[in-house]
Amino acid sequence: MVSGLWRAIEGFLTSPRLLLLWFAGVLSGLLAMGLGAIVVIEGGLFNATASTPHSPVVALAAHTAFIRSVQVRAKGVKAPTAPFTAAQVAAGFRDYDASCAACHGGPGIPRADWAGGMTPTPPYLEDAARRWRPEELYWIVGQGVKMTAMPAWGETRSDAELWNLVAFLKALPDITTTDYLRMRTAAGRPRALNAPPASGALGGARPAPPPLPETGG
C-alpha cells in the first residue's frame, strides 16, 4: 500500500507532462482567485457599511484572527512584576472614564449612543480581565485593533499610562456600578456621563417614566 503510494508519487514527479499539467492547474487557480478578488473589490461587492452586520463567517474569521494575533504578539510583552497599586487603578480609571467609556461603557454605565452604530461594536469590558492576560490587554490598548476603530493608545500614552489602564481593567470585575459612580465623584468627573440621551442609545425614543411592571403570569 505504502510502496504503491510512493510509486505513484515517483511517477508523478518524474513525468514532465503531469508536472506541467499540475503547474497549469495551480496557475489557473491563482488567476481565478485574483480575478475573483478584483471583481469583488472593483465591483463594490463587499458591503463596507457599518449599518449592516458582518456575515457570520466574516465575523468569526475576523474575530478569531484578532484574538490569535494578540495572543501571539503579546508573548514578548513583559508585565511589571509588582502587583498593580490602588494609585495605578485610580489613574487608569480617570483615563478610562475620559477616553474609553464612551465606546466601552462601564458597570451599569451605558456607552455613548453612537457606539451602537459601530461595526464591529465595541464590547463592554467587565470581564476583559478574564478573557485576556495583562500582557495581552497592554498589547491591545497600546497597539489598537485594525478595522475596528480601536486606536493605538500607545501613540499618545506613555508606557506607565498604558499599564495604569491595564491595572484598571484588571480591577474592573470587582468594581460595582456604585463604586464606579463614587470613583467619578472622587475624580471630579460628571456622574451622568453617557446616560441615555434624548434620542436613545440605539436610536429609540427616550423612555417615558417607567410603568409599573407586571406582577405575574
Add this chain to the structure above:
Amino acid sequence: MTSDRRQDRSTHVIPLLGALAIASAVTLCGCVQRPVEPKWANFGGDPARGAVLIGRASCGACHEMSGIEGANGQVGPPLGTFAHRTMIAGVLPNTPGNLVYWLRHPQAVVPGNAMPDVGLSDAQARDIAAYLYAER
C-alpha cells in the same frame, strides 16, 4: 482470547443500554417540559431584528447566547434558555411585559446592578425579547 473479549462486551452492554435509556428519558423529558410558545405568541417583536439589535448593543460581551457571534460573556447569566427562566434579575416574574420593562429600565428594577440602561425603544426591546424567547 476471543471468548474473553465476548464476555467483556456483554458485561458492558447492560450499563451502556441503561445509560442510553436514562439519556433518552432525560432528553424526552426536556422536550415535554417546553411550554414556550404561548408565552410570547402574538406578543409582537421580530427575532431576526432582535438578533441584529443584540449584536449592536453588545449584549454578548456580558451574556452567553446561542446564535450570536462572540456572545460568550460571563458577567451576567447565560441567556440560551431564557424562555425557561422563572425570574428576571431575580425580582420580576418572567413575562414578556416584564422582560421588555427590564430590558429598557434595568437600573430602575435593580438600582446599581451591572446592566446599563442602553436607551432601547419599546419596539427594540420587543424585538430582543422575541429573540430571547425564541432561543432553544
